[in-house]
Amino acid sequence: MAKRTVKDLDVKGKKVIVRVDFNVPITDGVITDDNRIQGALPTINYLVDNGAKVILMSHLGKVNHKDAEKLQADMASKSLLPVANALQKLVDAKVHFVASTRGKELEDSINELAEGEILIVENTRFEVGETKNDSKLSEYWASLGDLFVNDAFGTAHRAHASNVGIGSILPSALGFLVEKEVEMLSKAVYNAEKPVVAIIGGAKVSDKILVIENLLKTADKILIGGGMAYTFFKAQGLEIGNSLLEEDRLDVAKDILEKGKGKIVLPVDHVIANDFANPTDVKTVDVDQTPKGYMGLDIGPKTLELFRKELDGAKTVIWNGPMGVFEKEQFAKGTIGICEIIADLPGAMSVIGGGDSASAAINNGFADDFSHISTGGGASLEFMEGKELPGIAIVQDK
Numbered sequence: 001m002a003k004r005t006v007k008d009l010d011v012k013g014k015k016v017i018v019r020v021d022f023n024v025p026i027t028d029g030v031i032t033d034d035n036r037i038q039g040a041l042p043t044i045n046y047l048v049d050n051g052a053k054v055i056l057m058s059h060l061g062k063v064n065h066k067d068a069e070k071l072q073a074d075m076a077s078k079s080l081l082p083v084a085n086a087l088q089k090l091v092d093a094k095v096h097f098v099a100s101t102r103g104k105e106l107e108d109s110i111n112e113l114a115e116g117e118i119l120i121v122e123n124t125r126f127e128v129g130e131t132k133n134d135s136k137l138s139e140y141w142a143s144l145g146d147l148f149v150n151d152a153f154g155t156a157h158r159a160h161a162s163n164v165g166i167g168s169i170l171p172s173a174l175g176f177l178v179e180k181e182v183e184m185l186s187k188a189v190y191n192a193e194k195p196v197v198a199i200i201g202g203a204k205v206s207d208k209i210l211v212i213e214n215l216l217k218t219a220d221k222i223l224i225g226g227g228m229a230y231t232f233f234k235a236q237g238l239e240i241g242n243s244l245l246e247e248d249r250l251d252v253a254k255d256i257l258e259k260g261k262g263k264i265v266l267p268v269d270h271v272i273a274n275d276f277a278n279p280t281d282v283k284t285v286d287v288d289q290t291p292k293g294y295m296g297l298d299i300g301p302k303t304l305e306l307f308r309k310e311l312d313g314a315k316t317v318i319w320n321g322p323m324g325v326f327e328k329e330q331f332a333k334g335t336i337g338i339c340e341i342i343a344d345l346p347g348a349m350s351v352i353g354g355g356d357s358a359s360a361a362i363n364n365g366f367a368d369d370f371s372h373i374s375t376g377g378g379a380s381l382e383f384m385e386g387k388e389l390p391g392i393a394i395v396q397d398k
């Protein structure tokens with residue numbers, strides 16, 4: 001059943017707690033990428049325009065509660081104050097910030113909020129009970145508002161107090177960002193127009209086994225690249241040199257190759273190097289020509305051609321994980337090549353499941369060439385595995 005969205009709520013004059021994902025990268029107090037703040041603006045602006053008193057809650061980074069000194073340092077460096085300052089420049093409404101997660105100052109600030117104003121609460125992870133979904137903390141936070149909106153997709157796969165805890169107490173709805181994530185990912189994973197081609201890469205097979213198994217149910221082809229391809233090659237008896245190998249996943253790889261016969265497509269050539277940190281000899285060879293002492297770090301041009309043919313005519317493309325060590329320019333051609341191929345596909349719905357492949361596409365100028373780029377790495381991975389995400393499940397149905 002469809003979930004309620006923010007448009008289903010009567011928000012005028014109400015204190016609306018919105019869980020947003022303001023977990024932005026900050027260096028020396030400066031936000032280096034404000035995509036996540038931008039992503040929350042449609043919901044924030046809608047609430048402001050409709051006279052809500054908007055209370056924003058988010059985590060920022062990880063906070064160490066086990067070591068008193070580290071906790072002090074985290075509380076000093078992981079404040080949401082820079083985010084509040086950045087948000088103030090992006091909205092027409094007044095943005096208040098309160099440097100606490102409980103107590104009189106927070107409660108007074110909320111009570112003083114006028115309709116159409118925004119308050120940012122300090123980093124939710126400053127509370128030790130946040131990641132434990134502590135019931136007392138959830139009840140306290142819920143007592144501060146009338147309604148709850150979940151607009152944080154990046155944490156939707158976690159059951160924390162600021163999403164599942166509050167959402168299980170207050171009347172709830174999805175924000176626009178999460179609504180779009182659910183709509184697009186559901187379309188790609190559950191109601192996809194065929195042919196469906198999935199591209200799965202990244203470092204480890206172990207991280208993607210459940211995704212591959214789930215997508216084998218619906219995808220017509222699964223193209224595999226990146227470091228994880230080498231465990232499959234090894235399972236086929238190929239020499240892989242010093243390439244990434246998960247020895248304990250060889251049986252799983254064999255099993256997937258068997259189950260996915262006719263669907264799984266592996267690289268045919270690759271870019272190899274004699275060393276990872278300091279490669280002095282880099283060359284492209286077929287995958288059955290890998291010399292001992294070398295490691296595979298990107299897919300090669302013949303593979304890109306093969307993948308182009310497999311993608312030709314696809315109506316749905318799902319991509320998760322880079323094709324090589326794309327952080328280094330000399331091993332980024334495979335990942336950028338996949339962006340180019342997908343950008344050239346007429347009429348295909350294309351979805352990137354967050355994480356590294358999403359940043360590769362965005363940083364190389366392909367953001368507008370995809371139908372959807374997910375904002376949640378772990379959350380979209382779990383969605384693609386077919387799991388129910390607790391932060392979404394908790395939101396009331398229409």
Ligand code: AMP
Binds near residue numbers: 202225322324357
């Ligand atoms: P993941 O988080 O599983 O999507 O993995 C992303 C990481 O995989 C990136 O940091 C890539 O550098 C790395 N990666 C991709 N291909 C390879 C490869 N052939 N060898 C080693 N690491 C790789």
